Amino acid sequence: MKKRGMRRSNSKELLPSSIENLKTKLQEAMHNNPDFQIRDFEIGGQRVLVFYISIIVKKQQLNDNILAPLLKGDKQWTTQxxxxxxxxGNNVAQTKLNEVVDALVQGSVGIYIEKESELITYPIPDQEKRSVDKSDKESTVLGPQDAFTESLTTNLNMIRWRMNTGDLxxxxxxxxxxxxxxxxxxxxxxxxxxxxxxTMRQRLQDLVVDRIEDATPLTYYIEDSSTSIFPQFYQTELPxxxxxxxxxxxxxxxxDKSPTGIIAPTSLFSFFESTEDVFMRWNVGSxxxxxxxxxxIISAMLTPAYVAALTFxxxxxxxxxxxxLGASRAAVPFPPVFEALLLELLIELLREAGARLPTKVGQTIGIVxxxxxxxxxxxxxxxxxILIIVVAISALASFTAPSYLIGSTIRVIRFPLIILSGFLGLIGIMASICFLIIHLLKVTSLGRPYLLPIYPFVGKDFSKTFYRLPYYFNLKRSFSYKPQDMIRYPKKKARKMKDIDD
Known part of the structure; x- marks a missing residue:
């Protein structure tokens, strides 16, 4: 008969074992960690072992829901x-040492009754986590203001709360x-x-690494082209x-332990879309x-165009x-390309210093x-x-991108463009643009072309990428990503207007 609420393991057996032998094996597996607690009780003439890592379990729940019922009376216990x-709930029957250790380090309490063929682990983790707050990287004026936290449970809760469907x-x-x-x-x-x-499942399952620090490094392991400067998966803090x-x-x-969610597949133009666009009127959002x-275009091309024009x-x-321009540059001893690189580097230094310093000090450093x-x-x-104005406009334009990753990419691209424009003029700029286009044509995101819907050309998706239309024209989902169901809502119901008395 199958025991209620238990999952069995399929590898090398550890139990049954004597209490002393089990104690020794557990201490060796935990490397005599001072936080690892083993408590040996004698109840009704039998020995019961309770063990856990003290700093990562909920003490109140341990005392009230495990130790108190266990020690109550002289009852003869069995596992069932x-x-x-x-x-x-969530009890797991364990019979091998490595699974027991895995459960312990994740906040479980283990219980073993002498001469039983398996021990039980109960997960009661005590996780330190911050409360839900606004996002610092993706600020919005309209729409929801909450952001992901480092707790996977909290993040899943926010997604489930928004999408209360069994299809998720x-x-x-x-x-x-x-x-x-x-x-x-x-x-x-x-x-x-x-x-x-x-494709995404296979890439994750095939990944062999020591550990995953965060969602951002994970994208570098599973993206299509790790050598490209362009991000191929969208990263967001907004549920x-x-x-x-x-x-x-x-x-x-x-x-888990990352406040960032990954979205795939994506295109270059997805990085310029904001959730705020959905909450605005269609004409303002467009x-x-x-x-x-x-x-x-201004951020990438304005400074190189200035250098090319003054040089050639x-x-x-x-x-x-x-x-x-002649009067402004009369006292400047450097060529335009060196002058532009100097100011661009100065802007990047100020930006980096402002980001690394405390918030109030960083703002002061940036402005002053x-x-x-x-x-x-x-x-x-x-x-x-005049060049200070040009560089300032380019810097401001790069900050308009909703995604921090694509904004950083644009700022890096600007430097080789300036150098080539200083040596080859407009020919250098055109050569750089051609190289970028060729590179972008080769980049994919989860196997989908990166320049969708321009290449391959999907004209029906322009209203979802470059501009917006009223909701009753936006009846279908994007053709570019080929969802199973293209229809968002019927056309007749979209335009049907009702009075309050109907």
Missing amino acids: KLINALPL VTEKLLIGERVPTEIRLVYLKNLANKEDVQ SRFSYSLSMGRVGVLV FIRILRFFAL HYEVIPTPLLTT GGIVIGQAAVAAGLTSN
Whole structure:
């Protein structure tokens, strides 16, 4: 007869064993850790062993729900009687040492009754975790304000709360040879593309590493091209963004002890979408999204174009502006390319210093440092005031991207563009653009082209990528990612208007 609530192991047997022998094996397996507690009780003429790591279990629950019922009276215990008596679930029957140790380090309490063929572990972990708060990396004005935390249980709770459907699947995986980390593959079973789910599952299962530090390093292990500077999976701290992507048919990954969720597949243009766009009116959301794409071009090309024009192509500059540029650069002893690189490096230094210092000090350093150093550089004749404006506009444009990863990528790309424009002019800029396009055409995300919906061309998805339409025109999900169900809601019901009295 199968015992209630028990899962059996299938490898080398450890039990039955004498109490003394079991104590010795457990102490050796735990390397005589001072936090490892073993308590030996004699109850009703039989010995019962209770063992746990003291700093990671809930003491109150241990005393009230395990020790108190166990020590009550002179009852003769068996494993099955113990399971029925203790007011706890999730008990696991163990017969091998490595599984017992794995359970202990995850916050379980082990109980062994002498001469029984198995011992029982009860998970009662006492996990330190911060409360749900706003996201620092992805700030939004409209829409939900909560963000993921380092607790996987809390993160799954927020996703379940938003998507209260039985169609939501959360597959559990353990990755890490030395330090196993729990990872959840999250998707909607009847919506997500089966090929995408299988590809992500296979990449996670095939991963062999010592440990997973966070969701961000995990993406470097499983992404399509580890040598590309462009991120191929979207990383978010917002449960709203995560759940919205799942409802569009994509696949998500959550990692224990990480406040970041992974979304795949994704395209280059997904990094310029924000959950805030969904909560705005369609015309305002479209304007802001298009503005971000223009900001991308400005951030990458404005400074290189300035350097190329002043170095090789004076004829493209209007005469009144050329006179102003000449007067501004009259006292500058450096060529435009060196001048631009100097200021770009200065901006990056200020940005990095502001990010690493405490919040209030970092803001002061960024503002005061930029003003003081910029004015001093112009007064000393090291740079022109017009270039300071150009570099400042480029820096501001790079911060408009909702994703920190793509903003950092754009800032790095700007440096080789400036160098090539300083040596080859517009030819260098065009060569750089051609190289970037060729590279992006080769990049994929979970096997999907990175430049969707431009390449391959999917015109129906432009309204979901580059701009937005009213909700009654947005009846279908994205064709690019091939979800199982394309229809979001029927066309007739979308335009049907009802009075309050109907």
